[in-house]
Each structure stands twice: as C-alpha cells, then as structure tokens.
Amino acid sequence: MLFGRIKPLDAIIATAEKKSLKRSLGPFQLTMLGIGAVIGTGIFVLTSEAAQKAGPGMMISFIIAGFVCALAALCYSELASMVPVAGSAYTYTYAVIGEVLAWMVGWALILEYAVGASAVAVGWSGYFIGFLKSSFGWNIPLWLSVGPSQGGIINLPAVFISALVTGLLIIGTTESARVNAILVAVKVAALTLFVALTLPMANGANFEPFFPNGWGTIGVIGAASSIFFAYVGFDAVSTAAEETRNPQRNVPIGLIGSLLICTVFYLLVAAGAIGTIGAQPVRGAMGQVLAPGTAELAQRCAQIVAGGVTKPLACSHEALAHVLRVVGYVPIGNLIGLAAFLALPSVVLMMMYGQTRVFFVMARDGLLPGKLASVHPRWRTPHVVTAFTGIAVIIMCAFLPVGTLADYSNSGTLFAFAMVAISVLVLRRTDPSRPRPFRTPAVYIVSPLAIIGCVILYLKLPLIAILVLPVWGAVGLLVYFGYSRSRSYVGRGIIEVEEESDPPIYGIGPT
Numbered sequence: 001m002l003f004g005r006i007k008p009l010d011a012i013i014a015t016a017e018k019k020s021l022k023r024s025l026g027p028f029q030l031t032m033l034g035i036g037a038v039i040g041t042g043i044f045v046l047t048s049e050a051a052q053k054a055g056p057g058m059m060i061s062f063i064i065a066g067f068v069c070a071l072a073a074l075c076y077s078e079l080a081s082m083v084p085v086a087g088s089a090y091t092y093t094y095a096v097i098g099e100v101l102a103w104m105v106g107w108a109l110i111l112e113y114a115v116g117a118s119a120v121a122v123g124w125s126g127y128f129i130g131f132l133k134s135s136f137g138w139n140i141p142l143w144l145s146v147g148p149s150q151g152g153i154i155n156l157p158a159v160f161i162s163a164l165v166t167g168l169l170i171i172g173t174t175e176s177a178r179v180n181a182i183l184v185a186v187k188v189a190a191l192t193l194f195v196a197l198t199l200p201m202a203n204g205a206n207f208e209p210f211f212p213n214g215w216g217t218i219g220v221i222g223a224a225s226s227i228f229f230a231y232v233g234f235d236a237v238s239t240a241a242e243e244t245r246n247p248q249r250n251v252p253i254g255l256i257g258s259l260l261i262c263t264v265f266y267l268l269v270a271a272g273a274i275g276t277i278g279a280q281p282v283r284g285a286m287g288q289v290l291a292p293g294t295a296e297l298a299q300r301c302a303q304i305v306a307g308g309v310t311k312p313l314a315c316s317h318e319a320l321a322h323v324l325r326v327v328g329y330v331p332i333g334n335l336i337g338l339a340a341f342l343a344l345p346s347v348v349l350m351m352m353y354g355q356t357r358v359f360f361v362m363a364r365d366g367l368l369p370g371k372l373a374s375v376h377p378r379w380r381t382p383h384v385v386t387a388f389t390g391i392a393v394i395i396m397c398a399f400l401p402v403g404t405l406a407d408y409s410n411s412g413t414l415f416a417f418a419m420v421a422i423s424v425l426v427l428r429r430t431d432p433s434r435p436r437p438f439r440t441p442a443v444y445i446v447s448p449l450a451i452i453g454c455v456i457l458y459l460k461l462p463l464i465a466i467l468v469l470p471v472w473g474a475v476g477l478l479v480y481f482g483y484s485r486s487r488s489y490v491g492r493g494i495i496e497v498e499e500e501s502d503p504p505i506y507g508i509g510p511t
Contacts, residue, residue, distance in 0.1 A: 065228040277323055
C-alpha cells in the first residue's frame with residue numbers, strides 16, 4: 001500500500017522515554033525561548049516588503065499571520081509532547097500518516113530551513129551594507145550587493161556570511177545559552193528603543209489611506225503571507241515540551257505568550273515606522289503597484305531618491321535603521337543596524353543547523369544516502385550534509401532578493417504546518433486513548449482553522465512562490481520513488497526501538 005508505511009509511534013515514544021529529560025522549564029523560560037526564536041529577519045527586514053504590499057494595513061497583516069501561527073503552534077505542541085525527538089514535523093507525520101507524506105514534509109522543510117537561512121543572510125546583507133555606509137562612508141557597488149532581479153550581479157555580503165556560518169557548523173562552534181540570551185536581549189532592546197523613539201513622533205495622517213491596495217495578493221492578505229516568515233521559529237517552544245514542568249499548562253502559556261508579545265512588538269514597530277515616515281506603496285509611472293523585489297521597483301526607488309525625495313520605507317533594505325536616520329536619529333539608527341548585524345547571523349546558524357537535523361534523521365531512516373549522515377572524524381560534526389546545505393544556501397542568497405526567498409520558505413513552512421494540524425486530527429481519531437502531556441484545546445475547531453489559515457496564506461503568495469511547492473514536491477516524489485522507497489528501513493522491516501533520538505552533532509550548545 002502506498003500509504004501503509006507508518007513508523008510505529010510506540011517505537012518513537014520508547015526512545016523518548018529512554019532519554020527522558022529533566023523537567024525544569026517554566027512558563028517564563030518558555031516564553032523567552034519563543035521570543036528569542038521568533039524575532040529576526042521578519043521584523044528587521046520584511047517591514048519594507050509588507051509596506052509595498054499593504055501600506056499601513058500591514059498592521060492587520062501582522063495580526064493575521066500571528067493568529068494562524070498561534071493555531072498551528074497549539075497543534076505542534078500536542079505532537080511535540082507525545083513525540084519529543086528529532087525531526088520535527090517530519091517525525092510526527094511519519095508516525096501518524098505514513099512515509100510518503102512524511103517524506104513530502106521533510107522535503108518541504110528544506111524550503112523552510114535552507115531557503116529561510118538564505119533569506120536571513122540577504123536581510124543581514126542589507127543591514128551590513130547600510131551600516132558600512134552610514135558609519136564609515138564605505139559604499140559597496142550595486143553589482144556586488146544585490147542579485148540580478150534588483151539590478152546587480154551577486155550579493156557578496158550574503159555569500160560571505162553564509163560561507164562563514166557553514167564553516168563554523170562544520171568545524172563546530174559553541175553557541176551557549178548565555179550568548180543566545182545576550183543576542184535576544186540585543187534584539188529586544190533594539191526594537192524597544194525604536195518604538196520609544198518613533199511612537200511619540202507618529203503622525204496620524206501617515207496612516208491614510210490605511211488599505212491602499214485592498215486585501216488581495218498585493219494587499220493585506222498577501223502581506224500576511226510574506227511576513228508569516230516573521231513568526232517562524234515558535235516550534236522551539238513546542239519541542240521543549242519534554243523539558244517543561246506541567247506541560248499541559250506551561251506549553252500553551254509559552255506558545256501563546258511568546259507569539260502575543262512578538263505580535264504586540266511587531267504592531268508597535270510597524271506603527272512607529274508608519275507614523276514617522278509613512279508606508280505608502282511605491283507606484284510606477286502609470287500609477288500601478290510595483291511588485292517587491294523587482295528591477296522595476298529598484299529603478300523607481302532610484303528615481304525617487306535622485307529627485308531629492310526621501311527614500312520611501314518600501315525601498316529600504318534596512319527598514320528600521322532607515323526610519324531612525326530619516327527622522328534625525330542617525331547614530332541610533334546606526335546602532336539598530338549594528339544590532340541586526342550582530343544578531344541575525346545566529347538566526348542563519350540555527351536555520352542551517354535545523355536543516356542538517358532534518359536531513360540527518362531522514363538519512364538515518366534510510367530515505368537519503370547514508371553518506372549524508374557521516375560524521376567528521378576530528379570535528380564530530382555531520383560535515384557532508386552541512387557542506388551540501390551551505391552550498392545550496394550560498395547559491396540562493398547570492399542571486400535572489402529577501403522577499404522572494406521568504407515567500408519560497410513560507411510555501412514549505414505552511415505545508416508542514418498544515419500537515420501537523422492534520423496529524424493531530426488523525427491521531428485523535430485513530431488512537432484517542434494514548435497519553436497526551438499536552439492536548440490541543442478545542443482540537444476540532446483549532447486544527448481545521450489552522451489548516452484553512454495555512455491554505456489561504458499559501459494561495460495569497462506570489463504565483464511563482466505558489467508554484468515552487470508543487471514543482472519542488474514533484475522533484476521530491478521522483479527522488480522518493482527512484483531512490484528512497486526501496487531503501488527505506490521501515491519498508492524493509494528494520495524498525496529499531498532503541499534508535500538515536502539526536503544526531504551526533506557536537507559543539508552546538510543549548511539555544
């Protein structure tokens with residue numbers, strides 16, 4: 001049977017029980033964990049993308065994206081509390097629905113992690129270039145700072161940071177909880193400072209018209225589809241369920257608390273940016289709305305600046321720093337740029353690390369070549385799969401704009417989230433008596449709403465981003481039926497209860 005290969009949940013849970021972790025995390029620690037994982041490129045960079053699509057209405061876009069994420073997070077938590085092992089949505093789907101769809105989820109997670117890492121690298125590049133220009137007067141030529149779609153040739157800073165992170169992951173670098181806490185504090189302090197300085201200067205006239213492009217693909221829902229990327233990372237809370245005291249109570253507090261705090265932060269930041277310099281979309285000579293990340297938009301922005309007009313928010317590659325410089329806080333704007341410059345590489349690192357974990361688990365299940373799971377004899381890191389991931393990230397970030405990469409990443413993420421919501425419903429029907437440390441509340445309302453929300457946001461992505469998922473999925477199916485299905489351990493009857501729940505990736509500390 002095509003859908004008959006299911007990895008026994010009892011085997012996976014037995015592994016988790018044998019490697020049980022100390023339950024020490026409370027609601028505050030979980031909330032801080034979620035905030036640290038969520039805040040990143042989305043708010044620092046994609047504010048410009050949202051402005052071009054929705055104008056001031058991007059405030060509603062943040063609420064919509066956060067709501068869909070909250071629904072998906074509740075579904076994630078139930079499965080994470082039952083199956084607290086490596087592999088994320090891939091493992092959950094394998095245990096509940098079967099190997100084919102699990103493969104498709106794992107294949108889609110490549111879009112979330114590898115393409116997401118590329119988007120963060122491009123976002124970091126914009127702040128790096130702006131920081132060099134504002135602080136030292138150094139200009140990186142256009143042909144070395146953006147890809148072909150924006151009038152350049154290659155995004156060299158993005159290539160540099162991706163190569164650096166790849167090298168660090170191969171050699172092994174310790175990212176301790178203390179360092180991560182400092183980076184979270186830097187990000188939160190930067191956003192707090194931005195809000196404190198810009199909100200008192202806000203002008204209500206800058207919020208009109210509030211919905212310049214309506215609600216469509218180039219509008220509020222389309223902006224919500226793009227800035228959905230700003231919330232990715234919350235699953236760090238759900239996967240910590242095994243280490244949580246009273247998970248039935250504390251996991252939802254951590255999930256909803258972190259998402260709520262991040263949404264409020266995002267709304268305040270958006271209000272500050274809109275209220276000070278405005279956020280109306282940039283239009284072409286005929287009054288048409290120009291799509292974000294295109295050469296037409298880049299040319300129009302250059303014309304506006306050449307005419308002596310202040311660069312619009314939608315034209316900036318470093319949105320928050322740009323706003324502060326425009327309103328006269330040039331040194332503080334440079335500090336915001338420095339904060340992004342320091343904090344965003346850690347997001348690239350953790351996304352690439354997440355990709356290697358998914359690849360590793362799939363290789364361990366026999367679905368990918370065992371060579372990908374090989375460990376370097378000296379550094380004790382999965383050097384082959386890390387190098388492979390790094391090369392893919394470098395190629396993508398070298399030539400594609402941040403908004404396009406974020407949209408591609410979102411297509412894979414939304415598919416994975418929808419499959420998790422489906423898995424929760426299926427398991428409630430097929431195995432209702434199994435112990436659940438955390439139960440999704442009102443599951444027959446929450447799960448369908450999560451699925452519907454993911455589908456709507458997916459359909460409101462740009463057409464090419466919509467097509468990326470089925471095309472990528474078709475390639476994945478060719479790989480599965482041409483290679484993976486015949487080599488699957490489950491398909492060959494090799495099911496080991498005592499499997500390793502964590503790949504031997506050393507040198508990466510707790511995050």
